Amino acid sequence: MNVRKTNIYDLDLDQLGVFLSDMQEPAYRARQIWQGLYVHNWQAANEFTNLPKDLRQRLDQTIDFQPLIPEEKLSSSDRQTEKILFRLTDGKAIETVLMAYEERRTLCISTQAGCAMGCVFCATGQMGFRRHLTSGEIVAQVMYYARQLKDRGEKVTNVVMMGMGEPFHNYDSTLAAIDRLNHKYGYNFGARRFTISTVGLVPMIERFTKEKRQINLAISLHAADDELRSSMLPVNRKYPIDVLLKACKAYVETTGRRITFEWALIRDVNDSPETARKLAGRLSGLLCHVNVIPLNPTQKYPGQATTRERAEAFRGVLEKAGIPCTVRIRRGIDIQAGCGQLAEGTQNPSDINFSK
Numbered sequence: 001m002n003v004r005k006t007n008i009y010d011l012d013l014d015q016l017g018v019f020l021s022d023m024q025e026p027a028y029r030a031r032q033i034w035q036g037l038y039v040h041n042w043q044a045a046n047e048f049t050n051l052p053k054d055l056r057q058r059l060d061q062t063i064d065f066q067p068l069i070p071e072e073k074l075s076s077s078d079r080q081t082e083k084i085l086f087r088l089t090d091g092k093a094i095e096t097v098l099m100a101y102e103e104r105r106t107l108c109i110s111t112q113a114g115c116a117m118g119c120v121f122c123a124t125g126q127m128g129f130r131r132h133l134t135s136g137e138i139v140a141q142v143m144y145y146a147r148q149l150k151d152r153g154e155k156v157t158n159v160v161m162m163g164m165g166e167p168f169h170n171y172d173s174t175l176a177a178i179d180r181l182n183h184k185y186g187y188n189f190g191a192r193r194f195t196i197s198t199v200g201l202v203p204m205i206e207r208f209t210k211e212k213r214q215i216n217l218a219i220s221l222h223a224a225d226d227e228l229r230s231s232m233l234p235v236n237r238k239y240p241i242d243v244l245l246k247a248c249k250a251y252v253e254t255t256g257r258r259i260t261f262e263w264a265l266i267r268d269v270n271d272s273p274e275t276a277r278k279l280a281g282r283l284s285g286l287l288c289h290v291n292v293i294p295l296n297p298t299q300k301y302p303g304q305a306t307t308r309e310r311a312e313a314f315r316g317v318l319e320k321a322g323i324p325c326t327v328r329i330r331r332g333i334d335i336q337a338g339c340g341q342l343a344e345g346t347q348n349p350s351d352i353n354f355s356k
């Protein structure tokens with residue numbers, strides 16, 4: 001019988017202790033394994049030289065130390081963006097992107113296979129929902145790159161939950177993954193280095209607000225009026241802009257933290273100075289920052305990216321109104337770095353057809 005092994009990253013330190021006590025092992029072994037995983041970045045039972053050989057062998061039978069199978073890796077022509085397609089143990093596919101910019105090594109990770117939110121311009125949304133990732137599958141994406149970067153003498157500096165999936169639709173696993181990566185005896189990755197990006201699930205924003213965490217929050221806004229936003233982001237029909245911004249205001253007031261709004265600039269759709277003025281009016285008085293980025297085109301959405309000039313003009317209107325704004329440069333276009341673009345159509349192993 002083929003017994004499914006336990007994903008080691010699914011266990012927090014206490015759960016690992018229980019797992020080991022079931023194997024008649026002393027409690028201190030949990031800390032040793034934890035250290036091997038998160039400090040030394042070991043990814044196979046035989047690497048755990050801090051454990052007796054017979055325990056390593058037994059762990060090898062029951063624990064999966066590499067729950068993500070890297071299947072294809074693409075690098076952008078400028079070598080600054082790298083995208084990987086991981087195969088999960090049940091055959092589903094997810095993507096993780098590494099972006100290098102000066103000293104920063106930012107990981108964009110997935111929280112679900114596919115996504116239920118259906119944003120029309122997004123390849124993952126076009127694909128539909130497959131399943132939630134476990135906390136361990138979220139953690140494993142970071143630890144995979146922790147190891148890769150360590151081998152190059154580098155470190156992960158930031159983690160953004162902006163890959164496949166809506167993190168607040170998989171709230172518990174997303175936050176459990178952050179807690180695990182943040183653990184002081186483990187990877188000890190600072191909470192302020194994480195950013196959760198949500199399309200605007202208001203009840204979860206409210207829950208997150210109550211928890212008063214140090215994690216950064218970003219909202220995918222993309223439109224300043226409900227008619228346009230609902231046509232692009234179906235979630236807006238349930239949580240319209242007024243309701244969403246009320247939750248954002250409560251977040252800022254409760255936590256004292258600045259909130260970020262993401263805005264994909266689509267030519268002749270949401271990139272006019274008039275739209276920028278409308279947005280400035282909506283955000284007036286809110287401690288926030290707006291990131292605008294020309295749209296990353298996808299196969300099933302006809303919208304095109306705005307021009308650099310129109311992006312700058314949009315930024316100019318916002319800044320004049322006192323709203324800080326950054327024009328982000330599109331990265332990794334030549335490797336389809338937008339979330340879901342690589343996994344689209346590759347959910348079954350037989351479907352894999354990499355064009356790059």
Ligand code: SF4
Pocket residue numbers: 115116117118119122123124125126163164165166199339
């Ligand atoms: S943009 Fe984000 S929330 Fe919307 S469909 Fe894509 S992955 Fe889901």
